[in-house]
Amino acid sequence: MKLALAVSLAFAIPAFSADAHLTAKERADLIQYLQDSHKEFLDLVTGLSDEQWRWKPSPERWSVGECAEHIVLSEEMLFGAAQQALSSPSDPDWEKKTAGKTEILLSVMAQRKGKATSPQEITPSGKMARAEIMSRFEKDRARTLKFVEDTQLPLKEHIAPHPFPIFNPLNAYQWVLYIPLHNMRHDKQIAEVKATPGFPTN
Numbered sequence: 001m002k003l004a005l006a007v008s009l010a011f012a013i014p015a016f017s018a019d020a021h022l023t024a025k026e027r028a029d030l031i032q033y034l035q036d037s038h039k040e041f042l043d044l045v046t047g048l049s050d051e052q053w054r055w056k057p058s059p060e061r062w063s064v065g066e067c068a069e070h071i072v073l074s075e076e077m078l079f080g081a082a083q084q085a086l087s088s089p090s091d092p093d094w095e096k097k098t099a100g101k102t103e104i105l106l107s108v109m110a111q112r113k114g115k116a117t118s119p120q121e122i123t124p125s126g127k128m129a130r131a132e133i134m135s136r137f138e139k140d141r142a143r144t145l146k147f148v149e150d151t152q153l154p155l156k157e158h159i160a161p162h163p164f165p166i167f168n169p170l171n172a173y174q175w176v177l178y179i180p181l182h183n184m185r186h187d188k189q190i191a192e193v194k195a196t197p198g199f200p201t202n
Helices: 002-012 024-045 050-054 064-087 094-098 101-108 130-150 172-194
Strands: none
Touching: 024 064, 024 130, 024 172, 050 064, 064 130, 064 172, 101 172, 130 172
């Protein structure tokens, strides 16, 4: 009788559901990632000559300028994906569908693990002026940072598809987290270009 009562009570208690809002730590960490990746990028590209900006280690590899253009195009796309997720109805299965994705992003992106082919829409053309790249980077990063600082939306319960199966789908928080981690990933690529033998000295 006691066992039956315990079982009935267990089924009567609703399952715990995680809060879809940012925790204080998640917000603080995300702000720090955005600030750190911003500074890291500027430290890497500030003071480069036009020759250094355009130099390519080989024909198929990106220059510093092309990496920078890709970072800008990607931030715009990733922030747009977060907004796309937020414009969709909340998904009651968001916890299950996005479980473990934050940990994957943190372990793979900034460390530059794995290879990926850039989607056409964010593949650098090499034709965007340096001044435009830097202006758009600053404007986009300020917008992303303000959003993270101010938002009170339940970001995690809104999801949007990702073209890579390992990430598909991501919630709006994960899409925004993607921005600085992706930035850091390509900061490493810029550092590699600068460390390649033959990189112009001035």
